[in-house]
Amino acid sequence: MKAIEVKEAKKIEIVERPMLKIENKDDVLIKIKAAGICGSDVHIYHGTSPVAVYPRVIGHEMVGEVIEIGENVTQIKLGDKVVVEPIISCGECYACKSNRPNACSTLKVRGCHVDGGFQEYFVAPEKAVFKFNDDIPWEHAAMIEPYTIADQITWRADVRQGDYVFIIGAGPIGLTILEMAKLKGGICIISDFNEKRLDVAKEIGADYILNPSRCNPLEEVRKITNGMGSNVTIDAVCLPQTFEQAIEITSVAGRVMCLGFTNEVSKIAQLSITLKELDVRGSRHQTFKFKNVVELFNQNKLSPEKLVSNIIDYRNIDEALNLIENKPEEICKIVLKFED
Ligand SMILES: [Zn+2]
Ligand SMILES: [Zn+2]
Structure with a gap:
C-alpha cells in the first residue's frame, strides 16, 4: 500500500509500505478515501512542528470505508463510512482525569507523534472511529475533524x-x-x-x-x-x-x-x-466533539462544500504543497483523494 511519508524536514515521498492488518480485537481496518491537509501537516513537512517525530506519515483529517473488523467490534460494521479521531491519551494524568484528554501530558496525535491518515489504509480502535451518513461525500466528510476543532474552541470560549x-x-x-x-x-x-x-x-x-x-x-x-x-x-x-x-x-x-x-x-x-x-x-485539538459534529453533518447543518477549495489526488501531494506555499490566497481547504 502507498503512504505519504515525511522522511525528514522538507523531504516528502510517496512510499510503499506493508499492508496494515488488524492487530487488536477492537480494531477496524479502513480503506482511506479522503483526507484534508492541515496547517500542522505543513509544519511537520517544513520542520517547524515543535512536537513531530520523523519519519512520519502525516494527515489527521481522514475518512474512509471500513473493510474489516476485529472480533470484539460491536457498533461499527463493514461498509460503514467513518472518520478517525486523531488523539490518543493516557487516561491517567491530571488532564485526562479532568475530562480533558486533548491536553494529556503524554498526548499522541495520529499524523504527528504516530503515523496518520495520508495512506491507503488505516487501522484504529473502534472507540476512535465515528460513523457518518452514507450520503455525505468523502471530500466534505474530511472536514468533520476541522469542525471538531472549531466546536472545541467555541465551547472553550x-x-x-x-x-x-x-x-x-x-x-x-x-x-x-x-x-x-x-x-x-x-x-x-x-x-x-x-x-x-x-x-x-x-x-x-x-x-x-x-x-x-x-x-x-x-x-x-x-x-x-x-x-x-x-x-x-x-x-x-x-x-x-x-x-x-x-x-x-x-x-x-x-x-x-x-x-x-x-x-x-x-x-x-x-x-x-x-x-x-x-x-x-x-484551546488545542478537541475533547468528545466528534459525536456532535458528525450529527451536524448528518443533518446538513454545516457548509463544508464552501470551505473545500481543491480536491487533489494524493499522488499529486507536491502540487498540493506547492499551492499552499505559493498561492495561499487562492485556496481554502485542500482535500487529498485516495480513491482509485
Ligand atoms: Zn487539522
Ligand atoms: Zn493523560
Whole structure:
C-alpha cells in the first residue's frame, strides 16, 4: 500500500509500505478515501512542528470505508463510512482525569507523534472511529475533524446566545469557528485581508466582515458593539500582535481564545486582563466533539462544500504543497483523494 511519508524536514515521498492488518480485537481496518491537509501537516513537512517525530506519515483529517473488523467490534460494521479521531491519551494524568484528554501530558496525535491518515489504509480502535451518513461525500466528510476543532474552541470560549464574537482570520480554521459560533447564537464579526475568504465568510453567515487593508478592525468592532468590544475574541491568525489586539478589543467579562503555537512573545500588561476580568484560554485539538459534529453533518447543518477549495489526488501531494506555499490566497481547504 502507498503512504505519504515525511522522511525528514522538507523531504516528502510517496512510499510503499506493508499492508496494515488488524492487530487488536477492537480494531477496524479502513480503506482511506479522503483526507484534508492541515496547517500542522505543513509544519511537520517544513520542520517547524515543535512536537513531530520523523519519519512520519502525516494527515489527521481522514475518512474512509471500513473493510474489516476485529472480533470484539460491536457498533461499527463493514461498509460503514467513518472518520478517525486523531488523539490518543493516557487516561491517567491530571488532564485526562479532568475530562480533558486533548491536553494529556503524554498526548499522541495520529499524523504527528504516530503515523496518520495520508495512506491507503488505516487501522484504529473502534472507540476512535465515528460513523457518518452514507450520503455525505468523502471530500466534505474530511472536514468533520476541522469542525471538531472549531466546536472545541467555541465551547472553550463559552459562546452564548447574543454574544459578539470577533474572529481574527478567515482561513479554514476561522471559517469553521464562524459556523460553530453562529450555531451557538453568536453575532459574528470576522476579519481577513483576503476578499475571497471574506466572501465565503459572508455566504456562511458572518454578520460583519472586515478587511484590515481598508479599515481599522478594532475601531470597527467598537462601532459595531457600541463601544463595548467583542465578548469573545478568537485569534485564528496567532501572531504576537493579533494576540495583543485580541486582549485590547475584548469587552469586560469577555473571553480571549488563544490557538497559536508560536514562541514569540506578545506585549500584554496585566492591567488589561485584570481590569476587564478577562478569561484568556487556550484551546488545542478537541475533547468528545466528534459525536456532535458528525450529527451536524448528518443533518446538513454545516457548509463544508464552501470551505473545500481543491480536491487533489494524493499522488499529486507536491502540487498540493506547492499551492499552499505559493498561492495561499487562492485556496481554502485542500482535500487529498485516495480513491482509485
Ligand atoms: Zn487539522
Ligand atoms: Zn493523560
